[in-house]
Amino acid sequence: MILAIESSVPNASLALFDPKSSTVVWTAEFTSQRAHNAVIFEPLKEALDRCRRKLELIVIGRGPGSYGGVRVGIAVANGLSLALGAPVVGLSSLEAIDTEATDYAVIGDARRQSWFVARIISGVLSAEPELVTQQGLVDDLTLLSQQEIPVFTSDPVVADAFESVTLAQPVAERLARRAAVLSAEDIARRAVEPLEPHYLRAPYITMPKA
Numbered sequence: 001m002i003l004a005i006e007s008s009v010p011n012a013s014l015a016l017f018d019p020k021s022s023t024v025v026w027t028a029e030f031t032s033q034r035a036h037n038a039v040i041f042e043p044l045k046e047a048l049d050r051c052r053r054k055l056e057l058i059v060i061g062r063g064p065g066s067y068g069g070v071r072v073g074i075a076v077a078n079g080l081s082l083a084l085g086a087p088v089v090g091l092s093s094l095e096a097i098d099t100e101a102t103d104y105a106v107i108g109d110a111r112r113q114s115w116f117v118a119r120i121i122s123g124v125l126s127a128e129p130e131l132v133t134q135q136g137l138v139d140d141l142t143l144l145s146q147q148e149i150p151v152f153t154s155d156p157v158v159a160d161a162f163e164s165v166t167l168a169q170p171v172a173e174r175l176a177r178r179a180a181v182l183s184a185e186d187i188a189r190r191a192v193e194p195l196e197p198h199y200l201r202a203p204y205i206t207m208p209k210a
Contacts, residue, residue, distance in 0.1 A: 001025075001051040003058050003080070004176035007040065007073035008065025008093040009154050009169050014043050016051055017176035024173050026050050032069075040076060055086040057187065059179035061093035061170055062198040064108070064116070064129070065154065070197040078195060087191035092125045092198055094118050095178050096170035097152050104150045107137065107165060109158060110200050123178060129200060141165070 002017040016026040028043035060077040063070045074090070081088040094106045102123045110116040110129075115137040118129035132140060144151050145164050152168040153159050159167035182190070 001055055002176050002179055003047060003051070003055050003086075004061075004172040004179065005040075005059070005073045005077055006061040006093060006096055006170050006172040006175050007069040008061050008063040009069065010066065011169055012040070012069060012073075013172040014040075014047050015172035015176045016047055017173075017180055019056070019180050022180070024176065027171075027173055040072060044076065053084055055080070055084055057179060058086050058088040059175055060088065060090050060195065061096055061172075061175050062090040062196070063093050064198045064200050065093055065170070067197055074195045074197070087187060088195065089179065089182070089187055089190040090193070090195045091175060091178055093170040093175070094125055094129070094198075095120060095123060096172070096175040097154075098168050098171045098174060099150065099152060101150050104152060105140075105144050107141075107151060107153050107158060107162075108155055116200050123181075131200065 002019060004015045004017065006013050011029060011031050013027060013029045015024055018025050026047065028046065030039040030043055032039050058077050058080055060073045077088045097106060104120050106118045108116050110131050114131050114133060116129040116131055117137065117140050119126045141151060141162060141164055151165045153165050154169050156167055159165050
């Protein structure tokens with residue numbers, strides 16, 4: 001059984017996926033703006049009870065999104081991995097958007113008067129999200145519309161601002177389905193990589209003064 005944790009957005013979710021039957025056997029949602037750690041454990045307990053604590057793989061959505069939410073998800077995933085002996089891998093939450101489309105774009109507010117634009121091709125993030133200006137975003141949206149590529153955002157404010165953009169959240173079910181097609185070699189490689197949030201920019205570090 002695969003356990004997926006998607007906590008990069010306020011409307012977070014968990015899912016159990018059976019790779020043998022290629023079906024999602026259980027899902028749960030929980031909502032928190034800034035305190036995912038206060039609400040994740042009740043649905044998590046239900047998930048573990050349902051799979052009888054037998055997990056083949058744990059997958060966590062790394063964002064981009066809520067830094068605190070992603071950190072909570074990573075901590076939970078790492079703890080379960082140690083306790084149950086299941087490998088844990090991180091995937092971009094951009095690959096888990098709740099859509100049937102496999103080729104699409106995702107945009108969002110990257111702060112500092114910039115936006116990010118990411119392309120998903122065949123269900124996989126094709127490259128690191130590109131940071132663009134407001135005009136750059138408008139140009140990209142025009143091109144994507146001409147190419148008939150659907151564009152999504154998880155931010156309601158962004159969806160309201162651009163008519164061609166659809167509001168859609170990353171969900172654990174999609175994350176689980178994405179993890180289910182990873183090869184054993186890919187899982188082994190990813191499982192030894194440190195789990196970190198998907199930063200749009202390198203984290204800012206303040207150095208101590210001499």
